[in-house]
Amino acid sequence: MEKLKVLVVDDEERMRKLISDFLKAKDFEVLEAADGEEAIDLFFEEKDISLLILDVMMPKMDGWAVLKSIREHSRVPVIMLTARSEETDELRGFEYGADEYISKPFSPKILVARVEALLRRSGIQQEETVSVGGIEIDKSAHSVRVDGKELELSFKEYELLLYFVENRGIALSREKILNNVWNYDYFGDARTIDTHVKKLRAKLKSKGEYIRTVWGMGYKFDPED
CATH class of the missing domain: 3.40.50.2300 (Response regulator)
Known part of the structure; x- marks a missing residue:
């Protein structure tokens, strides 16, 4: 679509x-x-x-x-x-x-x-479901399934995963992630992202390997072919 x-x-x-x-x-x-x-x-x-x-x-x-x-x-x-x-x-x-x-x-x-x-x-619908590498995100229900099984995520973990998936293959700096997931008026420590990524990787188990560290910059979501 x-x-x-x-x-x-x-x-x-x-x-x-x-x-x-x-x-x-x-x-x-x-x-x-x-x-x-x-x-x-x-x-x-x-x-x-x-x-x-x-x-x-x-x-x-x-x-x-x-x-x-x-x-x-x-x-x-x-x-x-x-x-x-x-x-x-x-x-x-x-x-x-x-x-x-x-x-x-x-x-x-x-x-x-x-x-x-x-x-x-207006009757104009944006795509509601995003699927990649065995991960399926239903944006209308704010739900995530991994290999068909429901995954429980916090609100910020969900937003972070959705941002990664929708920007897959792109190296994202911590500042850019903060600006887009935590909002422009968020003045927190960039280590907040590292903490959330660590938790998200753990919950995704083997799929957590899709979130690759870009040293000195941030992260890139790069699912296996």
Whole structure:
């Protein structure tokens, strides 16, 4: 099943990266645009974008103009982002056809949850089951099976395993794992990851060998062929 494609439009590169990293961790394909004109070009060029996350205040062409232009041709779900929280702005967004309206600052995890909920309401489903190397993860039930047997994991162990599986074959630094599994506002010790990896490997038994240590960097999930 192909990944669902989300277009993130914001003139702040840091904000685009923050949102993109969290969406990619949930197995979305992410496209980025730095202004309204680039967003319009990408949207009509790609044709299969499932959802837009659209900032209001941007150079060249603001979010309102982008939304109005897209609504002339498509009912694709749109989440508006803004630093302003006035009621009139929200009403304007809904009048122009926005589906959700989120004020900055916001929690990236809450934003991703809104994306998933909006796609479900729109009848667009993300892949719910991921299987690799005898490990099967049911994302809708938050459950894991290994060779057909249910595996009991803590919430963080589950999120860590899912992140590894969805980024299999990629060397992941401890900082990147912290940012995506423990959230960007987590200022803990990177050894937290080592502790969780040790517990996860033990619970996975022979499959724990899939989580390979990348010395001096972090880990890579690399299942055997």
